[in-house]
Amino acid sequence: MSEARRKTKLKALRERLDELSPTPKPYNLRVMAERVESARVLCDDAYKLFQRINGRFEEEIVWKQAAALFHRTLDEAYPDQFWESFESLQRGESLHLDAAITFLEIDPWFFRSGYIKADLLRIICRLTLSATDAQRLRSVVLAAIDFRDRREFRWFCKLARRVTTKEFKTEVENRIQVEDKGIQRRARWVLSAITHNKSFHIRRASKEFRLGNYKDAIGHLNRAIFLEPGSVRAFLLRGKTYAMLKNYELALHDFSRVLEISLSDHVERCSCKYDRRHLYWSPIRKEVEGYKWRAWTQAQLKEHELAVEDFSKVLDLSSDRHYALRERARAYYRLRKYEQAMEDLTQCLKIDPADADTYFLRGLSYLGQGNLDLALVELTESIALDPTLLDGEHYYWRAKVYRRLDKQDLADKDFEAARSIGFQALPKEDMEH
Numbered sequence: 464m465s466e467a468r469r470k471t472k473l474k475a476l477r478e479r480l481d482e483l484s485p486t487p488k489p490y491n492l493r494v495m496a497e498r499v500e501s502a503r504v505l506c507d508d509a510y511k512l513f514q515r516i517n518g519r520f521e522e523e524i525v526w527k528q529a530a531a532l533f534h535r536t537l538d539e540a541y542p543d544q545f546w547e548s549f550e551s552l553q554r555g556e557s558l559h560l561d562a563a564i565t566f567l568e569i570d571p572w573f574f575r576s577g578y579i580k581a582d583l584l585r586i587i588c589r590l591t592l593s594a595t596d597a598q599r600l601r602s603v604v605l606a607a608i609d610f611r612d613r614r615e616f617r618w619f620c621k622l623a624r625r626v627t628t629k630e631f632k633t634e635v636e637n638r639i640q641v642e643d644k645g646i647q648r649r650a651r652w653v654l655s656a657i658t659h660n661k662s663f664h665i666r667r668a669s670k671e672f673r674l675g676n677y678k679d680a681i682g683h684l685n686r687a688i689f690l691e692p693g694s695v696r697a698f699l700l701r702g703k704t705y706a707m708l709k710n711y712e713l714a715l716h717d718f719s720r721v722l723e724i725s726l727s728d729h730v731e732r733c734s735c736k737y738d739r740r741h742l743y744w745s746p747i748r749k750e751v752e753g754y755k756w757r758a759w760t761q762a763q764l765k766e767h768e769l770a771v772e773d774f775s776k777v778l779d780l781s782s783d784r785h786y787a788l789r790e791r792a793r794a795y796y797r798l799r800k801y802e803q804a805m806e807d808l809t810q811c812l813k814i815d816p817a818d819a820d821t822y823f824l825r826g827l828s829y830l831g832q833g834n835l836d837l838a839l840v841e842l843t844e845s846i847a848l849d850p851t852l853l854d855g856e857h858y859y860w861r862a863k864v865y866r867r868l869d870k871q872d873l874a875d876k877d878f879e880a881a882r883s884i885g886f887q888a889l890p891k892e893d894m895e896h
Contacts, residue, residue, distance in 0.1 A: 473512065473521060473522060476508060476509050476512065480525065483498060483501055484532060486539055493571060495536070495540040496572055497573075500572075502532050502537075508529075509522070509526040509528075513525070540573060544559075547559075552583070552587075563583050563586075563587060564599050567584070568606075570607075577614050580615050584615065584618035592625070597626040600622060600625075600626045601626050601627075601628070601631045601634075603619075604622055604626070604631075604653060605635075605638075607619045608638055608646060616652065617652075619653070620653050620655070623635075623657050624657050632657055635653050635654050638650035651689075651690055658690075661691045661694055661697065665687050665694070665697055667683045668683035668687065668697075668704075669700065672700065680704045681705070685701075695753075698720045698721045699717070699718070699721050702715075702716075702718045702757075705717060706759070711760050711763050711764050714756075714760045715764070721749060721757075751780050755773075755777050758774045759790065761773060762797070768798065771791055771798070774788075774791035774794065785818070788808075788814075789818070792807035796824060799831060801829075801832050804828045805825065808821050819848035819857075820852060822844045822848065823853070823856075823857045826841035826842035826857070826860065829841060830863075835864055835867055838864050839865075842864065846861065854885040854886045855884030855886040858878070858884065861877050862877030862878045
């Protein structure tokens, strides 16, 4: 930077410093809030010019003056007796409640004011409120819905639950119908708080799912998704429920929504430049579940190529590899890609050498390759590890191996064993694999 440009910037900073130094009269909270933000920006700009470089004495003086001004404007931003009123409210005294509500009604936006609002909202939720106070606070919540996202918004939701009325609920529901996505989202959050919230419906749905009442579970999950259309938990559980009802197309749609939401969540978190690992694990875990269940659903729909792609994604994202390797091998087997299936199954045995299903799939893969002797060995090992696997399907396939080896007596015994366990004959298209 040239000397002339440096002096020009320094002069501009001094002019802004002189402009902000006098305390505005009479007191106006909105004006004071804007003054704090202007002083904060001035302090940042002064530091950028100074940058703690030796020899920049004039810049250092201006920066220190700007920092002192910023702290002074922050102190002067709050009304007289504000902190005494705050402490009184903390003690449960309602004497200064009017001042606190006025502060929330004006809703000043300046450095760390959100923390103060959150504390005020938390305290007010514990106090006894008059009808007039409740009406004013309902207007505060509606204004917060209309304004913008903020870190303390969950406390506005809790306040809404404290002061809700039928008319207030109607006002919130009307805001869900507007075009602005932000207002829609915040209105749903508030509606979730004042009615049975999203978490309530998901808990009830989980209970119904465990009891096998899948249609009732879907009803609760539909309501949870209405209250929060971006709920990964609700979409994931609804997808599983549809899968249990064998409605695979709807299940596939829900698992795809899980991936869309969790991937956007992951990108949003990464853009925040936080490097704490736990901030990333939550969306990644949702991705893994989404890919895992979508892959399984693709397999039920006989879209085995797509299933292979999704199981591969699971392997990229998760350290729990056994399930994904085995099910990808199953998809490869269905595609008659026996060598790829055997590669995955070999890795499975390294992870769990006693998995009967892995030996079963290896037996089928050897059978697909025409290697009857090895198929017989693997299927026999599968039966030894778990005689009731898949309702005795491994007996059925070993019987077919015995038949091709001209050992009809042994084949008949295995067919009978499969039937006794409960195995039903496969459709023709599956028998051909």
